[in-house]
Amino acid sequence: MSYLDKLLEGHEVEWKTLGEYTDYEQPTKYRVNSKEYKDEYETPVLTAGKTFILGYTDETNGIYKASEKPVIIFDDFTTANKWVDFDFKVKSSAMKMITSKDESFALLKYIYYWLNTLPSGLVDGDHKRQWISNYSNKEIPIPCPGNPKKSIEIQQKIVDILDKFTELTAELTAELTARKQQYAYYREQLLSFDENEVEWKALREVGEYSKDRISFDKLNEDNYVGVDNLLQNREGKTISTKVPTKGNSTKYIENDILIGNIRPYLKKIWFSDRTGGTNGDVLVIRLNEHNLSPRYLFQVLADDKFFEYNMQHSKGAKMPRGNKSQIMEYKIPIPPIEEQERIVSILDKFDVLTSSISEGLPKEIELRQKQYEYYREQLLTFPKA
Template sequence: MIMRNNITELLKGVEVEWKNLDEVTNYEQPTKYLVTSTNYNDEYKTPVLTAGKTFILGYTNEIAGIYAGKNNPVIIFDDFTTANKWVNFDFKIKSSAMKIISSADEEKYNLKYIYYWMSTLPNEKIDNDHKRQWISNYANKKIPVPPFSIQTEIVRILDKFTALTAELTAELTAELTAREKQYNYYRDQLLTFQEDEVEWKNLGEIAKIKNGKDWKKLGDGDIPVYGTGGVMGYVNTHAYNKPTVLIPRKGSITNIFYLESPFWNVDTIYYTEIDEEEIIPKFFYYYMKTIDLTKLDTGSGRPSLTKAILDNINIPIPPLKEQARIVEILDKFDVLTNSITEGLPREIELRQKQYEYYRNLLLDFPKAEQ
């Protein structure tokens, strides 16, 4: 494991030059490497890179205009979002909104070092700003350039730490996937009832479905505003302040939320006023998570759920004591599989933060006095 003292010793007394990124790198437009076919198939050999989080759009069987990244690794820079990736494999490109970054002098400027340093830069992109970023902004950023031997050692350390972090994260992710499957299995078992085993009621009998409203004219505050994708913003008033289940009306109709604190909801998602003498709100939430709402979709284009259809969903109503027992069990499973403050998701997040801490420490050179 990398230790802070080792890093401090490595960088002790190291002199650096501060240069513009365009002094230490060259860039190339992707024109020669653009893919022409949209016939992608995972059985094909050459990955097609695109802008944004997707990165690898698919695989092509085109054999002309392939960049030989296996022999000449490069940095792929998204000229709009400023996202960057280290690419050490052959590829073609889908989006012209990308630049291929290489070292201006491979004996002076270690390209992997430059990549790691660029990864420490904050995202400065402004929403709806479609300005090209490399020439107008990034090319003028000052990068610390220590002696080449120090650059190489920093890369060696970060490569090792990157591999270790990836390995541990993969193990935790595999464990999380297994626990999620286990959780879903036990949830479905606990929430499966025979017709004559418990009382059944239509959703409309145990909860009132309420429409959301526009929030754009509300004042700023700390009350979350929910849409089908989750929190959209914060306002100074609430639509409801009791335990509820939010059920999408349009869009991402599988995104169901359970809330116990005040909120506002927009018109793409319903909230429910739940009869707590009949059903525990959290039990209602867990049961709704077992229903495949896509089968109830009425939208001809955008997915849609209506009150009438939701009101007719059959809901089991076991005794409140049994509902409470089931909720307690599923809450414990939920912490292990989904909690961002406890359980495996938190462990995965901490691994990434630990990696970023040491990466930033290795690349944190004091700027020369002006």
């Protein structure tokens, strides 16, 4: 707070309603008509939610020129929002486009950062539009509004600091994307074999489903796995907080492979490093082939080719499940054990870099995000008289 005091230099902070400092616009005229999105098209189609960029359109009319006038897009039902400074179209009219009434009194970027310090305040079952009924009446701290020049100077310093953290996180995220693409490339190169180059065996020839059972009274949050928390890497993290209290569970042991067996979790997989239990939504595969590395088998199965095969053969209409008999027919390439270990050593390094939550880029991004949120709270928490 000493830094904030120094920044204010004794100037008072007044609390003003957002409606006094912002305008809003319905995005109707910027809605996309076509549902055909392609990466080679130029204009992004946005939503204020987590997905953000839904795809790209070739439409040339009704483009909002945010490169000339940045805007906050605000989902009127969920309160999710995004800062946008590039040209775009929108998917839905269920949002508001927020701008500053006058940038010489309140910077839109300052408003955006402050907006994200607010709890949503949503009530379950509340489907009303939030901006007019709720958010436009929220009070935002404006430093010395009677001295616009000094106010903008203070706002700009706060924005500059938070922009630095945002830029760093964006750089790390771009680096992670590049590493994931590199990982996918090496996976394709290392796990592609000609039909006659190596021996091929069906999964049933090298492994089997676990038939062991373990009582739920032997399970806790450290060894019970469900599809909602089935991850490739979760070092040191709690596995589950929803442990059943009675019945039986399929037992897994170290070096077993756990695979999601119900949509939308058919692309989730985990390599076991302990003994524990799981439910019927997770398949437990145990290796019984001595000339096959467990970690190599995991890398073969933790691949889009297997996930696509699994989804293709899944059965059931309302909630499709993996076809257990078909899964065991999946063909596994088996190079010499030395080659398996070489492949594993390379892919495991990428796996740590791109997936690990205790090291690698995901951990770095998580730390930077927490740092950004900490300073955002410090810089935008003003005493209210």
